[in-house]
Amino acid sequence: MINSSTIVFITGAYVSHACWDQWQTYFQHKGYNTMAPPWPGKDADTKTLRGRYPDKQLAAVSMDDVINQYIGIINKLPEKPIVIGHSFGGLFAQVLLNRGHAAAGVAIHAVMPQGIIPYEFNFLKSNLPLLASLNSTYLMPFSRWQFAFTNGMPLEVQQQTYEQLVIPESRKAALGGLTKAAYVDFAKPHPPLLMMAGTEDQCIPAHLCKRVYSSYKDRNSVTDFVVKERNHFVLGQPGWEQDAEEVAGWLKRN
DSSP states (O other): OOOOOEEEEEOOSSBOGGGGHHHHHHHHHTTOEEEOOOOTTOOSOHHHHHHTOSOHHHHTOOHHHHHHHHHHHHHTSSSOOEEEEETHHHHHHHHHHHTTOOSEEEEESOOOOTTOOOOOHHHHHHHGGGGSOTTSEEOOOHHHHHHHTOTTSOHHHHHHHHHHHBOOEEHHHHGGGGSGGGOOOTTSOOSOEEEEEETTOSSSOHHHHHHHHHHOOOTTSOEEEEEESOOTTTTTSTTHHHHHHHHHHHHHHO
């Protein structure tokens, strides 16, 4: 049984932590205490963060810095929280769960841990621009937002969400996924973990998510996998309430 009433929402790369606003309200109405802390260097609104681009301070942020900040926040809480992460946040949720910092984890369309080699074409097309100039920041252009996050959605929605959410990213932090910072021991027993994937997700394809799910080996640990017809903008895509409800139901059942 998951014995926690606290949820820490963990944001992915490229976007503001405001992407969790609706999810926080939803789970607060369910009786949970929630928070969605921004990554280091991203504690500001979208307009302010874009105004700093290129940002040397943000460019210096590593994946270890991000994970350690979440650990510091969790250590100050009165109980181990449930960690719910999207994209890179889904990777961090798995890392935190694996290190013993969480009562349960939900990884939504999550980046793969270290050692899972991504060969899916759409993943590479969505994320290869991060490989250039390690010690710099990257602001996703609108055309890539259309391809990697909001494919299949109306143009006006793509434009509106781009202006509301897209912020500069630390290439150093994102490429930390190739380092031991992103390590997960797949054989280690762990608290309940739910992994979610989307058939229309071009940034983190469902096939890649399924390969990560299949890597978990401890049969005595709860590890569940759900696939739906969603793109990478799953947190704000029409029908997000159904996904939040599924997560809430899973938390109660476990």
